[in-house]
Amino acid sequence: MRTIEEAQQLIASHCGRFDPVTVTLADALGLVLADDVSSDLDLPPYSKALMDGYAIRAQDLVGGRAELAIAGEIVAGQAPWPDDRVISPGQAVRIMTGAPMPPGADAVVMIERTTTGSGRVAIREERVRPGQNVMGRGAEVSRGQVVLRTGSRLRPPEIGLLAAVGQSRVAVRPRPRVAIISTGNEIVEAHESPSPGQIRNSNGSMIVALVTRAGATPQYLGIARDTTDDLKRRATQGLEADILILSGGVSAGDLDLVPGVLRELGVREVFHKVDLKPGKPVWFGVVESPEVPSTLNAQPSTLVFGLPGNPVSVIVCFELFVRPAIRQILGLTPAVSPLVTATLSEDKNYRSDRPTYWPARLEFGDAGCSVRPVAWLGSPDLRATTEANGFIFFPPGDHKLRAGDSVQVLACDW
């Protein structure tokens, strides 16, 4: 039986890098850059006005005041002011926000501080410095500058910046494809009415949702019955994905066929069972790709997770083991999110012989994080878990915790 940390390290050691893929900006949101990105131009490409007003020469003003001749008008999106028409001493040019500055001018006086009449503008400012209300050419980004580095996660500002520097397609780490199989003779789908002894398949839809939220692409392959043939057929299809998740069939019970069938399909067991509650029977293996040399960018082996059948065990094992694998393939760091320290908001006694994750409600307030364990009946009790947004970690032992004590929490940002 492995510790949680050993299991996580074993998984990490099998999440080889996937080859980058090139996607459009519309598909890049949330993904991670696989290359540094440089700008092909200066931003702004010309010195530009940051206000509507008059472009002037700061030295023409005395104590913020002057009366200048209006030499023309510049509007954003029109052809720029000709380079040879340098603003002469005593001249001003009407300018719009975002428009290129005329040569010779070095500041903009906002329109509210001016009065115009008879081709002249009177300026009444407190003080005008060179550069005032002007953004110099290349001040934001200079041509050739690396604007985003390998490993950057692409959020809306990054997407906008990539567009600005001409990157309409970018190299990113791929979204892993994740096949999902529920197992068990007693399982029927959500739209069916269970007969006595049957229960509905909550794990299938839930794992699809967990995979989606983790940024991977789910493919649900249905319910495998507890026969070698049916399991083999569906698992063979699932092994075409980057990750295969099965739920159920990994305990020590007689019908728990999953580990045996996976071995027959050439999946090498890396570990079976982790010192953990809920989720102890979790199974992990890999299909090695012998034809691919083990270089940095080689397509890695398929990762196979056999999760226990109870839904809360599924959630805990997904968060502890599957999500870090997906994050590592996506290039997100850290792959394993650190636990959050929070203050218990009520007393809690707990005794366990295994490290335990207990569903809990985490609240972020101005005073930091507080956490309340929810009333929970054990690993089949999914309803209680809908009140939770995380899990308190209890080390093994006999715990008599009091309100105000610090605990560690696995936060689930669903």
Add this chain to the structure above:
Amino acid sequence: MRTIEEAQQLIASHCGRFDPVTVTLADALGLVLADDVSSDLDLPPYSKALMDGYAIRAQDLVGGRAELAIAGEIVAGQAPWPDDRVISPGQAVRIMTGAPMPPGADAVVMIERTTTGSGRVAIREERVRPGQNVMGRGAEVSRGQVVLRTGSRLRPPEIGLLAAVGQSRVAVRPRPRVAIISTGNEIVEAHESPSPGQIRNSNGSMIVALVTRAGATPQYLGIARDTTDDLKRRATQGLEADILILSGGVSAGDLDLVPGVLRELGVREVFHKVDLKPGKPVWFGVVESPEVPSTLNAQPSTLVFGLPGNPVSVIVCFELFVRPAIRQILGLTPAVSPLVTATLSEDKNYRSDRPTYWPARLEFGDAGCSVRPVAWLGSPDLRATTEANGFIFFPPGDHKLRAGDSVQVLACDW
């Protein structure tokens, strides 16, 4: 000129409820329930074993010990133990995790505490209480119980629970469709090379990304040139969506045609300009639907946002005004996310005549939140904003803030 709060209240008063839509569980992730959901069965549907072991009668044990006759075996997913085969005193039944308990048995002894031989099982436990390692019928959910209420956000555990109680399709608040138009003669698309005086369209892709992250469905309608005809043509198409966002063309400049064109198209101006930096020229209007009576569930008017053209103004106005509208339509509460209190990690002097949002890096640690303002050149400076994950709010005035001071931060969870 409106205050930020006035503007938010005016927007909220125009976000009427949309009619609920019915979607499959696969499409329900992240959406909000439009009805209470009850269970059509008990969960578990039968008293079930929580361990692999022997189902026994707790009263048969003395000091946790007994030697019992093995009366049979029950496996999860097989037909349940017949109701008329009640376990008699002195009998035990081999049982697997998740399997239905046989009538008469009231506890499970885990397999590790037993020894079997010659059709008998010897039990060596410390203490066995009735109900031990058993989850009673209906203990998680009883038939008819409301398991999720109107307004619940559907995360993975809720999706799993909905499947468990037979809800393969659910009524949710719809995702608003959001049309997006960039405006300006000086704008070219990301794949084009700008001529002198031109810049690339960062706002289009960025607003698509912001809308996606906010949970709505974006539809990008391209760049409208600064002509009444082109603007009118694209805006007419955009008004078929639930929300129309334009960027650029709302300042006081001569070519800022957006408000006039929208008025011609029957969009009623609700406000123009907010006391805010960056983002002061923001415009908001609505197309009323006169044929629809103003009932609670009526399809509301189309909401139209005219955002300023500079990309950081776009982000700030999106976060302050558009995101709350999307959240309200989606049924997410609160629509306007409260500011986060954080500790400045360095000194910062700032002077402003308007309430100002300054890009900043927020870090959540065990000691609470700290925030660092990023070096920022103003509303066109998107590159600086890629270092940020929020905006420090500076009220108007002259600020000489010191490291350790508390500030309010608009957190952006992209």
